[in-house]
Amino acid sequence: MARTRRPVVPGWFTGGGDTDGGGPGAENFRLLGTRCGACGAVFFPRVDSFCRNPGCAGTELMEVPLSRRGTVWSYTDGRYRPPPPYVSDPEVPWQPYTLVAVELAAERMVVLGQAAPGVTVADLRVGMPVEVVPGVLGEDAETVWTTWWWRPVPQDDRRRA
Amino acid sequence: MTADVAVLGTGMHAWGKWGRSFVEYGTVAARAALADAGLEWGDVQSVVGADTVRGGYPGYVAGATFARALGWQGARVTSVYAACASGAQAIAAARAQILAGLADVVLVVGADAAPKGFFAPAGGDRPDDPDWLRFRLLGATNPAYFGLYARRRMALYGDTAEDFARVKVKNAAAGALNPYARYRKPVTAAEVAASPVVADPLRLLDICATSDGAAALVLCGPEYARRRGVADPVRIRAVSTVTPRYPRTDLDLPDIATDSAAAVPEPPVAFRPSIARAAYEEAGLGPDDLSLAEVYDLSTALELQWYEDLGLCAEGEGAKLLRDGATALGGRLPVNPSGGLASFGEAVPAQAIAQVCELTRQLRGQAGARQVPGARAGIAVNQGLFGHGSAVVAVR
Ligand SMILES: [Zn+2]
Numbered sequence: 305m306a307r308t309r310r311p312v313v314p315g316w317f318t319g320g321g322d323t324d325g326g327g328p329g330a331e332n333f334r335l336l337g338t339r340c341g342a343c344g345a346v347f348f349p350r351v352d353s354f355c356r357n358p359g360c361a362g363t364e365l366m367e368v369p370l371s372r373r374g375t376v377w378s379y380t381d382g383r384y385r386p387p388p389p390y391v392s393d394p395e396v397p398w399q400p401y402t403l404v405a406v407e408l409a410a411e412r413m414v415v416l417g418q419a420a421p422g423v424t425v426a427d428l429r430v431g432m433p434v435e436v437v438p439g440v441l442g443e444d445a446e447t448v449w450t451t452w453w454w455r456p457v458p459q460d461d462r463r464r465a
Numbered sequence: 466m467t468a469d470v471a472v473l474g475t476g477m478h479a480w481g482k483w484g485r486s487f488v489e490y491g492t493v494a495a496r497a498a499l500a501d502a503g504l505e506w507g508d509v510q511s512v513v514g515a516d517t518v519r520g521g522y523p524g525y526v527a528g529a530t531f532a533r534a535l536g537w538q539g540a541r542v543t544s545v546y547a548a549c550a551s552g553a554q555a556i557a558a559a560r561a562q563i564l565a566g567l568a569d570v571v572l573v574v575g576a577d578a579a580p581k582g583f584f585a586p587a588g589g590d591r592p593d594d595p596d597w598l599r600f601r602l603l604g605a606t607n608p609a610y611f612g613l614y615a616r617r618r619m620a621l622y623g624d625t626a627e628d629f630a631r632v633k634v635k636n637a638a639a640g641a642l643n644p645y646a647r648y649r650k651p652v653t654a655a656e657v658a659a660s661p662v663v664a665d666p667l668r669l670l671d672i673c674a675t676s677d678g679a680a681a682l683v684l685c686g687p688e689y690a691r692r693r694g695v696a697d698p699v700r701i702r703a704v705s706t707v708t709p710r711y712p713r714t715d716l717d718l719p720d721i722a723t724d725s726a727a728a729v730p731e732p733p734v735a736f737r738p739s740i741a742r743a744a745y746e747e748a749g750l751g752p753d754d755l756s757l758a759e760v761y762d763l764s765t766a767l768e769l770q771w772y773e774d775l776g777l778c779a780e781g782e783g784a785k786l787l788r789d790g791a792t793a794l795g796g797r798l799p800v801n802p803s804g805g806l807a808s809f810g811e812a813v814p815a816q817a818i819a820q821v822c823e824l825t826r827q828l829r830g831q832a833g834a835r836q837v838p839g840a841r842a843g844i845a846v847n848q849g850l851f852g853h854g855s856a857v858v859a860v861r
Contacts, residue, residue: 312602313592345712345728349598349721357729358711377716378620380612380664386604387585389597403605405613405716412726414716416613418603425665430620441602451602 312441312449316349318369320438325420325453333438334369335415335452341366346411370415373435373457374406377414379428391442391449404454406434420455433457470563471690471698472859473683474502475822478576480647480678480809487520490679491527491576492534494815498572498681503693509683511541511568513559515551515575515814518587527814531574541568549761550706550847551575552680552817553855557704559684569689575814576679583607584675584811596719596850603721607763608672610718612664615766619666622781624769628788629671630657632765633807635793640804642794642835645819647676648808657765671765676810680819699828701821702750703858705743709736719850736854737774741846744856745776752776755798756840757827759820761847762805771846772800794835802827802835820845821857828861 311317320333337348340355342362348370355362385398392398402419419428420437439453476497478490491514499506512535514527523530528544541562547554552575559571583606591597599605618624637652652670660669690698710732712724717736734742745751752775760771769783777798778786786792792800803809803823806816824843826832846856 313598340728343728346725348725349595356711356724359729378613378617380609380616380666381662382604382606382609382664383662384583384606386600386606387583389586389590389601390604391601392604401604403603403609403613410727413714413723415722416599416603416605416716416720425616430617 307443307446307448309448309450312451317452323438324440326437326455330437333436333452334372335436337368337370337411338365339368340364346413348413348415371408371410373433374408374415376428376430376432376434377405377407378430379404379419379425381425402428404428404434406454417452417454420453423455427456468564469687469700469702470560470684471687471695471700472821472825473570473685473690473693473695473698474498474500474504475825476501476681477645477819477822478679479645480676480812482581483677485578485677487517487524487576487578487677487679488530488534490578490677491531491574491681494576494679494681495531495535495572495574498683502683504570504683506535507538509540509570509572511543511559511562511571513543513545513555513571513573515555515573515818516544516546517577517814518546519577519579527574547853548849548851549813550817550849550853550855551814552819553704553847553857554706554853556682556684556701556818556821556857557706557855560701560704563684563686570683570685572681572683573818574679574681575818577812577814578677579675579812581675595721599719599721605718606664607718608664608667611672611764611767612667613716614770615667615764616665618766618769622784624766624784626658626666627654628769628784629667629765630654631787632762632768633657633670635787636762636801636805636807639794639802639835640808642833643804643808646804646808647674647678647810667764667766673763673806674810676812678809678812678815678819680815680822682818682821697861699825699859699861701857702860703744703747703856705740705747705854705856707739707743707854708852710739713852736852737770737848738776740848740854740856741775741844744844744858748858748860750842750858754842755844757798757802757824757837757843758800759803759805759823759843759845760800762801762807763811765807768800768805775844775846794837799837802832802837817845817847817855817857820847821859824857824859828859
């Protein structure tokens with residue numbers, strides 16, 4: 305039976321179809337934030353009720369896609385299994401994953417995420433360009449839980465950009 | 466100074482993994498603080514407990530829990546939760562009661578029995594809780610954030626893994642002289658380098674452990690101290706408990722993203738430095754007046770960050786200050802003469818209180834082999850989840 309693909313949290317990202325990592329359609333994948341109609345402040349994770357700018361009384365927040373590319377602010381990895389609610393199979397030996405904090409120039413904010421599988425700390429440098437791609441956090445009997453991954457922008461793409 | 470409150474007594478339970486209840490630890494610390502103050506429990510008019518979320522219901526109402534354990538005697542009661550800043554907020558509550566004339570003498574207690582390994586959020590599915598989300602979505606533990614800060618410092622300022630190890634070596638040397646510390650063995654740079662990586666670039670010995678422990682203070686007004694025959698007590702001159710200013714642009718746990726600075730420019734002073742600045746302003750002194758500092762060395766790299774946030778050196782020069790020996794025992798401005806969290810580990814509600822116990826002992830000249838000669842003023846600084854930051858300035 306085919307498992308349903310569901311975002312691990314609803315409303316935080318869109319696009320990318322059924323691809324994981326950099327497959328076809330990945331270029332349509334975007335993190336979703338919200339922007340205050342009154343002051344223009346951007347929020348991720350999304351804020352839908354009240355603007356958090358203390359100088360603004362705005363309550364109209366609209367959904368906006370965040371920049372697809374940014375630069376590495378910092379990075380690290382997880383050499384030990386994190387506790388729940390992170391889901392991992394204790395029977396399977398722990399595979400370290402990489403975490404990347406990415407600076408988005410237009411939004412002037414930093415967004416944390418897991419790196420695409422195979423990207424290690426040795427592949428990363430502070431300041432290097434990265435892009436967001438659709439990812440999979442894990443799966444259970446009925447569901448493939450989707451998420452976002454950061455990965456270095458491929459070399460030939462970088463020259464083109 | 467009418468705004469000062471006096472520290473009449475300090476008490477601690479030795480830190481470690483003892484396998485007993487936080488109530489027992491807190492009661493030991495409280496009794497020790499009362500004995501140090503020369504007071505009976507019945508003299509205390511108010512008790513303030515710093516909460517532990519791991520203690521179940523009694524932990525959430527820590528003030529009453531300790532009052533019950535010491536024997537109900539009708540005192541005013543307060544319980545305070547502010548994550549890692551809980552102890553400082555408990556001191557702030559006690560101080561406010563004294564300054565407002567609500568109580569002459571207040572007992573402050575914090576104690577915890579922490580689980581082994583990573584701290585984790587409370588159970589249940591809570592997708593509206595940033596702390597739950599960072600674990601569920603990213604597996605981002607506290608050390609993961611410490612790793613991000615450490616790597617950022619390496620890229621920006623040229624800090625090295627050897628610099629980070631030096632912090633551990635320094636704090637372990639001080640902790641070896643502290644009978645309340647959990648780890649009392651000196652550590653070498655080679656031992657740090659040989660410990661396993663937890664969150665690149667940080668190793669096990671760069672990151673503080675979770676511990677059991679307790680600390681307590683007896684605070685009172687200067688007039689009450691005089692009546693007790695204590696003419697020149699250690700005084701708490703400032704307790705800053707500030708929040709960040711929007712937009713907060715330094716990525717901090719448990720957040721997955723920073724505020725955006727696109728619509729509103731960043732504030733001129735970032736959060737961590739603003740914690741110290743508020744305390745300096747309230748105390749009417751500055752970094753040059755300090756004899757010592759106790760800082761939250763949740764990781765070795767974070768201690769270097771605090772040097773800069775406290776204004777002990779310019780931004781990016783924390784590692785240089787350390788390499789020059791200024792912050793070691795015997796240096797110009799010892800930092801974490803208690804041994805710090807590196808030697809104690811984390812017992813969340815107790816640690817900010819323990820910092821003030823150390824300031825008090827140092828300012829009284831009772832710190833034994835780790836005494837900072839002629840100590841006149843000290844600052845203790847900490848930071849809790851969700852924008853809680855606190856600093857305490859004590860003077861003699
Ligand atoms: Zn707004």
